[in-house]
Amino acid sequence: MPVPRPFVRSLVTAAVLGAALSGCTGHARTGTDNPDAALRVVTTTEILADLVRQVGGDRVQVDSIVPPGGDPHSYEPTPADADRVSKADITFTNHLLLEEHALIKTVDSNAREGTPNVSLAEASETYGANVIPLVEDVGLDVLWLGLRVRGEGEARGATRSSDVLLSATDVQGPGELVAYLTESLGQPHIYFNSADGLSAKDTTSLPPAAHTHLNWAFTKPGVYRLSLEAKLRNPGGTTAPVGAGTFTFAVGVDPHTVAKPGDTILDDGHTDLTVNIDTGKMSAFTDLRSEGRTQEEIPPGDVVVDVPNRALEKVPGGKQFSFLGQPGAEIYQLPQAVLGKHVHGEIDPHLWQDVQNTKSYVQLIRDTLKKEDPDGAERYTTDSRRYEAELDEVDAYVHRQIAAIPADRRQLITTHDAFGYLADAYGMTVAGFVVPNPAQEPSADDVKKLSRTIRNLKVPAVFMEPNLVQRATVLSQVAKDQGVEVCMLYGDAFDQHTRHYTDMMRHNADELRGCLGGTEK
Known part of the structure; x- marks a missing residue:
């Protein structure tokens, strides 16, 4: 039967209360302590913890780092989380950039040497999981511009815990350029701001194979040139340059008067200012000429970013936006498009919303547990088969319910x-x-x-x-x-x-x- 609407309203109320309570406690975990367990397992999310419990039963002690009601996209780990990881025999993450990068770094830097540290979404493809591209189509009437890191950087010693540092090293133009991110509740976070001179503080970081959304604000019309430099910082602390480039913006002026013959004018769709850590090249990684189906890399010197007059906005009131100018002053702005911190990769990480994908997770969990605890292999196989049959029933149920719509x-x-x-x-x-x-x-x-x-x-x-x-x-x-x-x-x-x-x-x-x-x- 459909869930009654009063229950939905109670969910809304409970969720708000739960968020407030979790802000006070922050460390609640599900499950009971099992000192006799053969394996101690830590997962990043409660969903993954539940899958491990279904396969492992009472042979495993499972803890989720992200607490009940928490958001893996934004959860910031604590020292207690690091300690929990250090005591685990196995750690399971989803990854594909689902989890906050600080959480992944906590797992990778604290997992004991020789213990399995399994990224389920990535490894489950070998078990038949279906992965699909994360296609974003917001349909803004101006360009949607972000920052991106392409490649894995394995030849440079990069891992999923590495950081790519993107720094604004020079801005030439008639006014100031500010790139900033607006958090979910409206608080801005400045990435680059030429108003007070550029220095080491005009730097942001992304993990490999990730991108993020930003606002790009310009205080006066005219032609701007932004120089970016990228460096790779590996978990050991070593830093090395991997690319640099200068991008041209036509702000409130006809971009055709700025572009050279053969240049591409970027005025619609989705583009990221990008460094490829495999090739060491900067580019504008854009879907403009492919109508959103695929993307291409265009060298920085061959593009002009159009910031048209319809991008004019007034600086909102509130001290938090004073870095843009006086309230009510006009600025030219390419908007961030999606509110809040939104760092992710090119593959949608939410595989479990297809129940058949979850079966692949379960099979990978089963084999990992069996390898680390051979004495429990028969139990893990039996419980996995039981749970996979239950998942097949759920999959059929979801198909029936949606087919009825x-x-x-x-x-x-x-x-x-x-x-x-x-x-x-x-x-x-x-x-x-x-x-x-x-x-x-x-x-x-x-x-x-x-x-x-x-x-x-x-x-x-x-x-x-x-x-x-x-x-x-x-x-x-x-x-x-x-x-x-x-x-x-x-x-x-x-x-x-x-x-x-x-x-x-x-x-x-x-x-x-x-x-x-x-x-x-």
């Missing part, structure tokens, strides 16, 4: 782009997620765009996640104005109502059918 209503509008695998596996479409202008309160135009999407698609409901309720103000208000329901899907985390992966997926299937108008059985 009319085809024209299988549209997902969410707060977080975490449901691509669910859509791909079960015949749904990710129609959109909330995209406010990060430099200010969401504009009337932002609200109109979201409202128009809901209205045009005639969706009866939109979806938020229990651990992201506080980020869903715009979605909730637009849903109320459009007379559609706000429902709940689990993405990255459990809560006090749902403590197991199979319950989570059954809930999601029920919620989708109940909220989007499933047909009668």
Whole structure:
């Protein structure tokens, strides 16, 4: 049966309270201590911990680093987490840049030498998991510009715990250039700012094979040239240069008067200023000429980034934005597009939203446990088979529930782009997620765009996640104005109502059918 709406409302309330409580405690973990366990296992998330418990039973003691209701994308590890990892016989991460980079570095630097440290999302492909590209299509009316690191850098000694340092070394232009990120609750974090001169502080870092979104603000119209330098910092602390380049921006002026013959004018779609740590080259990595299907690297000297007059914005009030100028002053700004810190790679890391992918995780967990604890091999095999059969039942259930939704209503509008695998596996479409202008309160135009999407698609409901309720103000208000329901899907985390992966997926299937108008059985 579909989940009743009062339960959804209680989820929203509980999630907010849970977030407040977790901010006070921060260290709650699920599971009971098992001193007689054959293996001590640490996972990064509760979802992974549940899968390990299903396979390992009472032969394993399992702890999740990210606490109940926590967000693996942003969780900052503690010394207690490092200590927990150091005592583990096995550590399991999801990775593919799902987890906060500091969390991955804590795992890698504290896992005992010789113990398995398994990245499930990456290794599960050999067990038949289906991985899909993380396709982002926000549809801004100006260029969406970020920063990116391509390549793995293995020849340079890089690992997943390495950092690539991107520094602004020079800005030439009529005004100041500021690149900054706006956090989920509106607090800006400055990456580069030429107003007070460029120094070592005008540096940000990304892990290998990652990219991030930024705002790019310019105080006056004209031609700007930004020089970037990249260095690779490995876990041992050694740092070496890997690339440099200078990019040209046409701000409030016709980019054709700036471009040389043969140059590419970047004025739409998604582009990242990029360093490739395999080749040592800088580029503009863009989807402009491929209509979003694939991307290409264009040398810095062959591109002009268009910052048109329609990118004019007024500096919002509040001391936190004073680095942009006086409140009300006009600046030219390419917006960050997705509110909050959003570092990820080219592959969608949320594999578990396809239940068949989760079977691949389970098989990899089984084989890892068997190798480290041969005495329990028969038990792990038996429990794995039992749980895989249960997963097959859940997979069939999700298929049935979503198949009961009319085809024209299988549209997902969410707060977080975490449901691509669910859509791909079960015949749904990710129609959109909330995209406010990060430099200010969401504009009337932002609200109109979201409202128009809901209205045009005639969706009866939109979806938020229990651990992201506080980020869903715009979605909730637009849903109320459009007379559609706000429902709940689990993405990255459990809560006090749902403590197991199979319950989570059954809930999601029920919620989708109940909220989007499933047909009668």
